[in-house]
Amino acid sequence: MEGLLFGLVICYRLLTLILLMPLISMTTEVNQMAIGLVKLGMPYKIAYTATTALNMIPSLEEQVRTIMDAQKLRAFTVFEEGRIHEKLFAYPALVVPMVIGAMKKSMLVGVAMDARAFGCKKTRTYIDVIRFTTKDYASLVFLLTLIGVLTYFNLFC
Amino acid sequence: MSKPVIEVNNLYYRYPRSNDYVLKDINFSVEKGQFLAITGENGAGKTTLSLILSGIIPQAKGGKMHGNVIVCGLDTQKEDLAVLSQKIGIVLEDPETQLFTTKVFNEVAFGAENLGLPREEIIKRAKWALKVVRLEGYEERHPTMLSGGQKQRVAIASALTMRPDIMVLDEPTSQLDPIGTIEVFEVVKELKQKYGMTIIMVTHKSEEIAAFADNVLVINQGELLTFGTPKEVFSNKEVIKKAWITIPQVSSLYLDLLDKGLQLEEFPILPEEGVRLVKQKIS
Numbered sequence: 265m266e267g268l269l270f271g272l273v274i275c276y277r278l279l280t281l282i283l284l285m286p287l288i289s290m291t292t293e294v295n296q297m298a299i300g301l302v303k304l305g306m307p308y309k310i311a312y313t314a315t316t317a318l319n320m321i322p323s324l325e326e327q328v329r330t331i332m333d334a335q336k337l338r339a340f341t342v343f344e345e346g347r348i349h350e351k352l353f354a355y356p357a358l359v360v361p362m363v364i365g366a367m368k369k370s371m372l373v374g375v376a377m378d379a380r381a382f383g384c385k386k387t388r389t390y391i392d393v394i395r396f397t398t399k400d401y402a403s404l405v406f407l408l409t410l411i412g413v414l415t416y417f418n419l420f421c
Numbered sequence: 422m423s424k425p426v427i428e429v430n431n432l433y434y435r436y437p438r439s440n441d442y443v444l445k446d447i448n449f450s451v452e453k454g455q456f457l458a459i460t461g462e463n464g465a466g467k468t469t470l471s472l473i474l475s476g477i478i479p480q481a482k483g484g485k486m487h488g489n490v491i492v493c494g495l496d497t498q499k500e501d502l503a504v505l506s507q508k509i510g511i512v513l514e515d516p517e518t519q520l521f522t523t524k525v526f527n528e529v530a531f532g533a534e535n536l537g538l539p540r541e542e543i544i545k546r547a548k549w550a551l552k553v554v555r556l557e558g559y560e561e562r563h564p565t566m567l568s569g570g571q572k573q574r575v576a577i578a579s580a581l582t583m584r585p586d587i588m589v590l591d592e593p594t595s596q597l598d599p600i601g602t603i604e605v606f607e608v609v610k611e612l613k614q615k616y617g618m619t620i621i622m623v624t625h626k627s628e629e630i631a632a633f634a635d636n637v638l639v640i641n642q643g644e645l646l647t648f649g650t651p652k653e654v655f656s657n658k659e660v661i662k663k664a665w666i667t668i669p670q671v672s673s674l675y676l677d678l679l680d681k682g683l684q685l686e687e688f689p690i691l692p693e694e695g696v697r698l699v700k701q702k703i704s
């Protein structure tokens with residue numbers, strides 16, 4: 265019983281993480297996130313690679329929809345009316361082209377970045393300036409308090 | 422005649438993990454301020470050649486390259502990409518993957534930021550580039566929220582902020598409607614005429630080659646089939662057949678008339694020419 269519960273907890277944690285990902289890319293300007301990471305000391309090549317990847321998530325979703333539509337056009341309706349095990353076997357047909365498409369796309373984006381001298385200089389200029397404002401300090405304080413309270417309950421109650 | 426800005430000598434190239442040379446024994450040169458069109462069937466090697474001219478191949482993508490490519494006196498295999506990108510800019514085939522930031526202004530500034538230029542200089546350049554491509558007022562737009570023609574113009578502006586002397590455009594209008602195509606061509610024409618830039622454009626559209634190009638380079642299965650003026654190339658039956666080139670409508674009209682026994686004075690490639698020649702014939 266305890267094992268089952270533990271498993272469920274882990275599942276929910278992962279689910280929360282996955283569900284919150286789009287929220288990040290929806291609320292935070294990707295470019296600003298990159299600059300933020302650089303300010304915190306991350307090398308800019310890594311910061312930009314990571315945030316550009318994040319930028320690609322919406323287009324991946326679109327791609328999945330395109331593939332599903334293409335399947336529907338060929339009278340493939342497992343995702344609508346199939347049984348669970350049929351759906352399970354249908355996923356690879358969806359995931360494989362998506363992964364290949366994503367790899368191709370990231371290579372092309374890489375070429376586009378190379379063409380504009382990305383990574384050629386040790387330091388680059390940022391035209392966007394981000395500053396830590398009162399709002400940021402306030403939300404930081406709020407978050408730290410929240411984490412503190414939750415940890416307290418977790419440990420002592 | 423001035424010294425060429427691009428010299429390609431005995432160029433051979435094969436991609437990494439591949440045994441076939443996709444470009445074989447390519448030789449040509451381009452003079453400053455010229456408009457060179459590159460054409461040829463799918464898979465002929467046009468995109469590969471464009472990337473070689475800008476140094477991305479082999480510097481970023483590897484593979485095996487023989488011969489040499491000299492751009493503005495610089496060896497594209499050895500010169501730093503940061504230096505090369507300020508001599509030769511490139512607009513890639515796919516408008517979707519070459520725009521990867523979240524704002525048009527950031528997209529256009531990206532290259533200059535990478536060069537580490539002062540912030541004011543970058544902003545000045547980006548504003549200028551957006552003006553050249555006629556996209557002032559779109560600074561804050563998300564690049565995906567643009568029409569195909571606008572996307573390609575953003576891509577042109579993004580290369581322009583590096584202030585290159587040469588602009589390579591790989592099929593910039595292949596996915597565009599007629600209006601988008603005209604928008605892009607207007608901009609390219611201005612780059613050549615007003616700013617004296619050298620233009621290399623991969624394209625299949627023979628009407629546009631006829632109207633804008635000084636020279637045409639035809640690639641066939643990785644080999645240079647011919648290099649000449651649009652008139653020389655379009656009137657060369659063998660080349661047309663071998664490389665599956667569609668000739669301008671007015672040129673096919675000439676051939677149809679010839680079939681029917683009516684020979685015009687010259688081989689026309691532009692509509693105006695055709696009109697003049699027909700008028701001449703019937704008067």
Ligand SMILES: Nc1ncnc2c1ncn2[C@@H]1O[C@H](COP(=O)(O)OP(=O)(O)OP(=O)(O)O)[C@@H](O)[C@H]1O
Pocket residue numbers: 436437439443461462463464465466467468469470
């Ligand atoms: N990354 C790669 N690795 C291996 N081979 C490649 C790679 N990219 C292209 N090729 C091959 O090189 C050849 C030339 O391709 P290229 O993309 O330059 O042709 P193209 O003339 O631009 O064609 P299109 O008109 O379709 O754009 C093709 O045979 C292609 O399969």
Ligand SMILES: [Mg+2]
Pocket residue numbers: 467468469514591
């Ligand atoms: Mg191509």
